[in-house]
Amino acid sequence: MIQVSNLTKTYGDLEALKGVSFEIQRGEIVGFLGPNGAGKSTTMKILTGFMPQTAGQVSVDGVDVNTDGLAVRRRIGYLPESTPLYPEMLVYDYLAYVATIRGIARGDIHGRVARAAGLCGIADRAGQAIGTLSKGLKQRVGLAQALIHEPDILILDEPTSGLDPNQIVEIRNLVRELGRDRTIILSTHNLPEVMATCNRMIIVHQGRVVADGTPAELQAREEERPRVRVVLRGAPAAGAAEALRSLAGVDSVKDAMTAEDGATALELTAAAGTDVRPQIYALAVERGWELLELHRQVLDLEGIFRKLTQVV
């Protein structure tokens, strides 16, 4: 449904996106995950036609965002980061205004506003000025605005940022509810959010996609390539690393941060589907090193996210 290929965006000297590609199918709820500045908002601004990419293609059902922006914009509901609204307007007037611009027939506007407001739980706030609402309620007005024309695609940029835990749960439930019959892309730097609401995650880091799959898939991929932590005593640091690296099935070795007195701590990554622990034990015995620690680490999603988005 949504196809993004080789998207790049540069702001002056800054390369915000360095070739982002992904494809989203109808009905998916995709979590767009990454640290601040990873390129999430930039990608969303391009998808929604707010600004053009430097290079690459974005299309929705084969319609290019740049050549027929209006047609694509009609199908998308967008909630930008920080939820910009007009504080002086009443909730009802604002939603009716958006409905008008969205091309909803005059006679249907009242019904649509009522439905969107009801869905977002702000029906009883219709007569209140937006500026007097709490942050959570404003967020709901922003969501109602994105929904008013019943779009099949929703793009939500950090819909829960700045909300308190109760509000976060409410918005998440709402997004899950909305996702039953829509395609949703939501960005966040909050992992539990993705776990709670999305059936797929795309992790971006420094303008690139570094992971793409269901949470279970990413977890499984990680389990196939576990890290092993080894602490050896009586081994020369460089020699130990080299010896470990030469073992079959070991992909990479790096010095770990901490080690006890006289011991060397190393962290290695094994090739997919191999368990290198017996060989490490055998190596230590053969060389006469004392094996103080041998630990296979399986990262949870939090760990995977941190590993993928470490600044190198």
Add this chain to the structure above:
Amino acid sequence: MADAVRNVSAIAKRELAFYFGSPIAYVAVTVFLAICGVYLFVVYDFFDGNQATIRPLIEQIPLFFILYIPAVTMRLLSEEKRAGTIELLVTWPVTDTQIVVGKYLGALGILAVTLVMSLVFPLIVGSLGDLDGGLVAGGYLGLFLLGAAYAAMGLLTSTWTQNQIIAFILAVLLCTFFYAIDTMVGSVWESARDAFAALSMKAHFANIARGVIDTRDLVFYATFIVVSLVAAVQSLQTRNWK
């Protein structure tokens, strides 16, 4: 086309609702009328003149408008940029031209309301003596066109910045410049004064206010407005720079 009309009128209506839904419009119009009244009856000393005319006021209003119109237009787009609402506005199915025209019509609405309210002065003067209706009509047409040109300039500067004060100051400077360009040039280069009168809002205004409707003056204002609005659309589209 129906879409365009609908979008433009929705945007224009929202602007008018903003001004008249808050004290801003009432305060601005009241202050404007008070200044006009003070000028006509106190500064100019209308009662000493012993003549039923509002011509001095109509000649003065272009100067008041140099501050008044930019004050009305300064927030039109700068505030959307500052608050970030521009991001929603341009991702709705609306073209940049529709946004600019809608905002502009909103500003013209305020201008029209202001001028209608100021009809109180010709009414007062007309009740005191024999007022030349043709001159008043010409004067008001001139004021509307001049105000419309200022509003287009104010809308343009409002697309340049997200700071309303900067938009205001730039609009005041540019309006002053185009109002009095012939006087300014003429003060240093006397023989060029007439050549620059063609660019001067003051000179074109004077023609219309005298009751002489000449297509050259109308074309001047129309051109000024269209060029400013096209520049405003271009300025909005700079976000499309790759």
